[in-house]
Amino acid sequence: QSALTQPRSVSGSPGQSVTISCTGSSSDVGGYHYVSWYQQPPGKAPKLMIYDVSQRPSGVPDRFSASKSGNTASLTISGLQAEDEADYYCCSYAGSYTFVFGGGTKLTVL
Amino acid sequence: QVQLVESGGGVVQPGRSLRLSCAASGFTFNYYAINWVRQAPGKGLEWVAQTSNDGSNKFYADSVKGRFTISRDNSKNTLYLQINTLSDEDTAVYYCARAGASPYFDSWGQGTLVTVSS
Numbered sequence: 236q237s238a239l240t241q242p243r244s245v246s247g248s249p250g251q252s253v254t255i256s257c258t259g260s261s262s263d264v265g266g267y268h269y270v271s272w273y274q275q276p277p278g279k280a281p282k283l284m285i286y287d288v289s290q291r292p293s294g295v296p297d298r299f300s301a302s303k304s305g306n307t308a309s310l311t312i313s314g315l316q317a318e319d320e321a322d323y324y325c326c327s328y329a330g331s332y333t334f335v336f337g338g339g340t341k342l343t344v345l
Numbered sequence: 346q347v348q349l350v351e352s353g354g355g356v357v358q359p360g361r362s363l364r365l366s367c368a369a370s371g372f373t374f375n376y377y378a379i380n381w382v383r384q385a386p387g388k389g390l391e392w393v394a395q396t397s398n399d400g401s402n403k404f405y406a407d408s409v410k411g412r413f414t415i416s417r418d419n420s421k422n423t424l425y426l427q428i429n430t431l432s433d434e435d436t437a438v439y440y441c442a443r444a445g446a447s448p449y450f451d452s453w454g455q456g457t458l459v460t461v462s463s
Contacts, residue, residue: 271449328448
């Protein structure tokens with residue numbers, strides 16, 4: 236159950252787009268259609284942003300989109316806003332009712 | 346609305362035990378699997394354990410297997426996590442998180458901080 240690999244940090248200016256990658260293996264990301272993404276503002280609890288690779292829960296802006304190719308999933312945030320500044324975590328189902336998270340990516344809005 | 350409220354954290358000496366609780370409201374508790382996820386200070390999220398909706402199935406991360414026990418009391422709408430033989434590595438905020446219709450976590454509590462220190 237090794238953590239998924241995410242970049243430590245990404246940044247962008249308001250209005251720009253950023254993409255956060257999440258790399259695993261065929262035992263997790265590549266093996267299942269069950270990648271989810273969570274937003275965690277400083278000092279707060281995580282919030283579900285994407286589930287089942289690319290599905291947005293109700294209330295999440297369509298500026299947030301996601302996809303997967305092979306063992307790598309990606310989250311794209313377009314039209315960056317100051318309120319998007321937070322840590323972002325990917326998570327994959329890893330079989331046998333277990334889960335693995337990525338190490339987290341700090342998004343800075345310049 | 347869905348609400349999950351964790352409690353039971355605090356400062357505990359190494360080697361001691363602790364039981365965390367998560368009180369649920371705003372949804373039909375016995376319909377959902379529930380998870381514990383922890384986050385060490387300044388670190389990332391780590392999935393810890395899951396219990397099925399009726400408590401009959403329990404699953405654990407390899408890192409906690411044998412020391413942690415997840416359980417639930419559906420009559421009290423409450424989830425528990427028993428942690429034995431605490432070590433420094435268990436210092437973390439512990440979140441309870443409701444499972445979604447497929448493998449993801451759709452609602453989270455605010456967490457309870459466990460600090461292992463002598």
